[in-house]
Amino acid sequence: MARNMDWSLAEELTKKTQEEIEKIEKVHILVVGKTGVGKSTLINKIFRERLAETGIGQPITKHLHKIEKEGVPMVLYDTRGLELDAETQNQVTSEIDQTLEGMAKMQKHMHVAYYCINASSSRIEDMEIRLIEYLANKMPVILVLTQSIGDQALKFEQYLVNQNLSVQAIIRLMAQDYKITDEFTIPAFGLKELVERTIGLLPHQVHTAFNNAQQIDIERKGRAARRWARRYTVTTFGVGFTPIPFSDATVLVPMQIGMMAHITAIFGISMDRATALGILGAIGGTGSATYLGRLIVS
Structure with missing residues (x-):
């Protein structure tokens, strides 16, 4: 019995x-950056269920994929294979506009964008600056410097600060431990700060959704x-x-x-x-x- x-x-x-879970209003996040900057690693480390690998990556436009998974009150929009040139940038901005218009018709909003740059490259292209400024007119933007190792990343961060970009925060991070030698490893850092800054930018009604999805x-x-x-x-x-x-x-x-x-x-x-x-x-x-x-x- x-x-x-x-x-x-x-x-x-x-x-x-x-x-x-079904009562929770979903949070919508746009993840932008060139191929190889570590977007998938970032997504899998900061959010549960390894969304970049196990979520449904449905292409909604040529450059945008919608990633979601049942039981996770979050929708990610990932710019797959983004290599910026003038034509591609025009396509991307047009596709984002179309996506935002479609969301608005359903009374949904893109709550925040993560623009990812590999800090070890120590460079940001003019095309990227224009894309960041475009995004900042549509939603809050956090500039995420991935693979931020050593003084070089610090100098790059200061350079970006001096550019006075229209971003809400610039965050250096290592999404996962980085092994230098058998005896020395740089531990992951910056993910908790990214969570805190994101919460600070999100509308109160989607705090529960983001808290549910994050695992940091x-x-x-x-x-x-x-x-x-x-x-x-x-x-x-x-x-x-x-x-x-x-x-x-x-x-x-x-x-x-x-x-x-x-x-x-x-x-x-x-x-x-x-x-x-x-x-x-x-x-x-x-x-x-x-x-x-x-x-x-x-």
Whole structure:
């Protein structure tokens, strides 16, 4: 009997988690940069589910691919194979205009753009400056300097600062550890700063979506989860005073399933029945779902 109840609760938790994710307004991010600057590495490191590899990369124009995955409340638009010349730049800007117009008809917006440049090249072309300025008139732009190794990257950053580009931030980063020798490796850096600056630029209504999708700042997810847990605590406070023994179980169990589903959606855990059983098992199954509710009320 208990086993059947566990499966029932697992199915309910899976269903509720999916419902919570479907309620989240998706965040839309444009990722721009030449081939080989490390866009795919950046996407896979900063966002969960390895979107650049496992997401659906649907071509929507010649130069733009839409990347999304079920259960991740985010849509990425990647400029594939971008090598700038005058003709290509005109095509890209025209395609972005068309994409933005199509999104506007559906009351959607491009929330932020990451323009990626390989810092080790220490150069930015006039075509790129014009494209950055064009994008900045459409959406907030963060200039991301990938593979930022050593003083050369610092000097390049200062050079770009002096250009007074219309960007919201310039961030140097290494998306993954860089091995110099067997004994020395430069650790990855800059990803958390990129997450923080992005959150600061996004409209409040898509903060939840971005927090769900990002996998760098786990403490940020934890703070959001604790805020929701406190809300459930307030909601369930009166239930603990029910005078009839165990009558509160019918109220507390659904509440606990709702709380776990909401927190699971915040953390961005891909949910199936096996995962749901693991979560329920961690608190002892169906009986302790009620007990956990009583504990929170206490």
